[in-house]
Amino acid sequence: MGRIDQYWAMLKQKGTFRSAASVLRRLGLIRHGFRAYEHIVAAKEVWGQKRDPAQEVADGLPLPPPDMRVMVAGTQHVGWFLSFGATMLETIRDTVASRGAAVETFDEILDFGCGCGRVLRHWPKLIDAHGSSLKVSGTDYNPRLYDWCRRNLPFAGLSLNKAAPPLGYADDRFDLIYSISVFTHLAADLQVAWMRELHRICKPGGYVLVTTHGDSFRAGLNDVEGAAYDRGELVLRFEEASGMNLCNAFHPDAYVREVLSRGFSVEVFVGVGERDGIYQDIWLLRKNA
Numbered sequence: 001m002g003r004i005d006q007y008w009a010m011l012k013q014k015g016t017f018r019s020a021a022s023v024l025r026r027l028g029l030i031r032h033g034f035r036a037y038e039h040i041v042a043a044k045e046v047w048g049q050k051r052d053p054a055q056e057v058a059d060g061l062p063l064p065p066p067d068m069r070v071m072v073a074g075t076q077h078v079g080w081f082l083s084f085g086a087t088m089l090e091t092i093r094d095t096v097a098s099r100g101a102a103v104e105t106f107d108e109i110l111d112f113g114c115g116c117g118r119v120l121r122h123w124p125k126l127i128d129a130h131g132s133s134l135k136v137s138g139t140d141y142n143p144r145l146y147d148w149c150r151r152n153l154p155f156a157g158l159s160l161n162k163a164a165p166p167l168g169y170a171d172d173r174f175d176l177i178y179s180i181s182v183f184t185h186l187a188a189d190l191q192v193a194w195m196r197e198l199h200r201i202c203k204p205g206g207y208v209l210v211t212t213h214g215d216s217f218r219a220g221l222n223d224v225e226g227a228a229y230d231r232g233e234l235v236l237r238f239e240e241a242s243g244m245n246l247c248n249a250f251h252p253d254a255y256v257r258e259v260l261s262r263g264f265s266v267e268v269f270v271g272v273g274e275r276d277g278i279y280q281d282i283w284l285l286r287k288n289a
């Protein structure tokens, strides 16, 4: 094992990660520390790697740089970045279709927390295949991710938002808003505030699709977290890093049904394991008409 691999193995040990995190936390540097960690993950994964064949079969759109792929996916792996985005879009389409609606017939769709376009980049294939006039938009609070999408995904309308609402969109605008792996990384007060905001910009009778960490993550919680989860409470780790992957939220079924989905009806729940390649629970909500 080379020296870099040794340092890497040390850093990845749970105990080392926790101690480093608690020091950074005390210094108020946890967000900077985690961004640095993501850069290291990207550099380490790319270092010495042969060109990923998935890069050759890209969809004609540029690939975001490795550190951005790590920010949204936890790994820079190109094949995973592309295949997860495509699978997720198929899942969104099928989940909506299971309620008798077709995304291709919608007017406007929003990707809330679009990151560097992992899902967004796949819409043109679907739109072209159906000759649809659907308009897709994306918004994110991270200026680098927003800027990359704005420069590289010309078919989409892009916006940069603040960490807290509002968004600059009119009331009742979108037929569908989806938010993949975003509520899984938001502080408690922001989760409620953002659901209220997505409700405002969704058409009456329109859909909001969000993903959560539910029962399949229960076994990984410690005793205190597990007890709170079983009482139906939202469980949060590193809430001060809200918006980053370091912050993790775990959503019991009751919390989603009673708190998060206020003003919506729960139309479909797809649990982890029900669809290949999807590692978070999916909730399709419908804004009451």
Ligand SMILES: C[S@@+](CC[C@H](N)C(=O)[O-])C[C@H]1O[C@@H](n2cnc3c(N)ncnc32)[C@H](O)[C@@H]1O
Pocket: 071, 072, 073, 112, 113, 114, 115, 116, 117, 118, 119, 139, 140, 141, 142, 145, 161, 162, 163, 164, 179, 180, 181, 182, 185, 186, 242, 243, 244, 245
């Ligand atoms: C795990 S990434 C997922 C990105 C994208 N949805 C995907 O599936 O590739 C979480 C995303 O949520 C974004 N995010 C976090 N807080 C946000 C907020 N308050 N408003 C908009 N986007 C936010 C992050 O910048 C990041 O792009």
